[in-house]
Amino acid sequence: MNIITGTTEFSIPEKTVVSIGKFDGVHKGHLYILKRMKEYIRRGYKTCILTFDIPPSNLGFGDDKGVLLTNEEKRNIFSELGVDYYVEFPFYEKTASISAQQFIEEFISDRLNAGAVVVGEDCTFGQGAAGNAQMLRDFGPIYDYEVEIIGKIKDGKKEISSTYLKELLAAGKTTKVMNLSYRPYHVSGRFRRDPVGAGTNTWYYVLDIPEGKTLPLGGVYYSIAVYEDEHYDAITNVRTDSRTLETYIYGGVRGIQRGDVSIALLEWKREEVRYYKISDLNKQIKQDIFDGQKWHKEHAVKR
Numbered sequence: 001m002n003i004i005t006g007t008t009e010f011s012i013p014e015k016t017v018v019s020i021g022k023f024d025g026v027h028k029g030h031l032y033i034l035k036r037m038k039e040y041i042r043r044g045y046k047t048c049i050l051t052f053d054i055p056p057s058n059l060g061f062g063d064d065k066g067v068l069l070t071n072e073e074k075r076n077i078f079s080e081l082g083v084d085y086y087v088e089f090p091f092y093e094k095t096a097s098i099s100a101q102q103f104i105e106e107f108i109s110d111r112l113n114a115g116a117v118v119v120g121e122d123c124t125f126g127q128g129a130a131g132n133a134q135m136l137r138d139f140g141p142i143y144d145y146e147v148e149i150i151g152k153i154k155d156g157k158k159e160i161s162s163t164y165l166k167e168l169l170a171a172g173k174t175t176k177v178m179n180l181s182y183r184p185y186h187v188s189g190r191f192r193r194d195p196v197g198a199g200t201n202t203w204y205y206v207l208d209i210p211e212g213k214t215l216p217l218g219g220v221y222y223s224i225a226v227y228e229d230e231h232y233d234a235i236t237n238v239r240t241d242s243r244t245l246e247t248y249i250y251g252g253v254r255g256i257q258r259g260d261v262s263i264a265l266l267e268w269k270r271e272e273v274r275y276y277k278i279s280d281l282n283k284q285i286k287q288d289i290f291d292g293q294k295w296h297k298e299h300a301v302k303r
Contacts, residue, residue: 001079005088010111016048017116020123023051024162025068026077026182029153037118045115046084053088066214073188100126109143116146172217172268186264191257209243219271222295225249226262235292
């Protein structure tokens with residue numbers, strides 16, 4: 001995947017099919033847009049995602065605070081999905097003041113070389129979010145590109161969106177988030193150097209949740225650790241006060257504290273409880289590990 005970031009001075013020589021959006025969470029709605037985009041490959045078009053290097057809400061555009069995916073996590077997903085070009089458009093005061101028509105002419109038509117545009121019905125762009133899906137359609141004949149507008153996909157009566165996924169996370173409904181998204185809610189990075197003792201011979205690893213990334217409901221979750229393309233069953237405590245994940249991996253993994261890792265939350269188990277006696281804490285930890293091993297065994301085939 002060709003990644004273009006940190007500049008507005010780019011040019012794609014090949015004809016593309018483009019989609020524009022935040023793509024936070026990469027949920028079923030986004031995946032359907034990408035599916036429609038891939039229909040244009042047979043016509044020789046390259047797929048191109050145009051997103052933003054920071055959320056527009058960071059500059060006061062909209063009130064959707066926090067992100068489900070960091071920039072790196074989002075890049076990794078679209079690379080896995082086989083996108084040809086991935087553009088992280090620099091979003092700051094100057095670029096936010098580009099008019100919608102200029103954005104279509106200079107970026108969609110010229111720099112992205114769009115022969116087709118596939119967007120969700122709620123797509124917005126340009127100064128004051130004045131550009132929308134209908135405007136893209138109206139200007140299609142002028143700048144010689146086709147337009148396909150995709151309606152919202154629903155989960156029951158609820159429209160699937162990043163906002164909806166955040167509501168589910170706040171309620172601890174990580175299983176539903178996983179079912180509606182390309183990947184379960186996860187945090188990527190490196191563990192703090194050494195595992196931490198939990199008062200017995202049990203050791204867990206600590207991973208910081210990046211600033212700006214949406215926090216799930218605090219508490220204990222059944223989880224998996226992904227390290228060097230291998231999946232390891234685990235149980236994780238989400239601490240919202242310190243923005244950390246405390247993860248116990250059944251049996252441990254040699255070298256995992258020295259490499260890149262991703263912790264995915266599969267299902268909420270219980271709320272976080274403060275224990276005043278070490279004996280009570282140790283008893284609960286042992287129970288969580290026992291329950292976790294049982295849960296993973298029962299759900300191994302389903303994954």
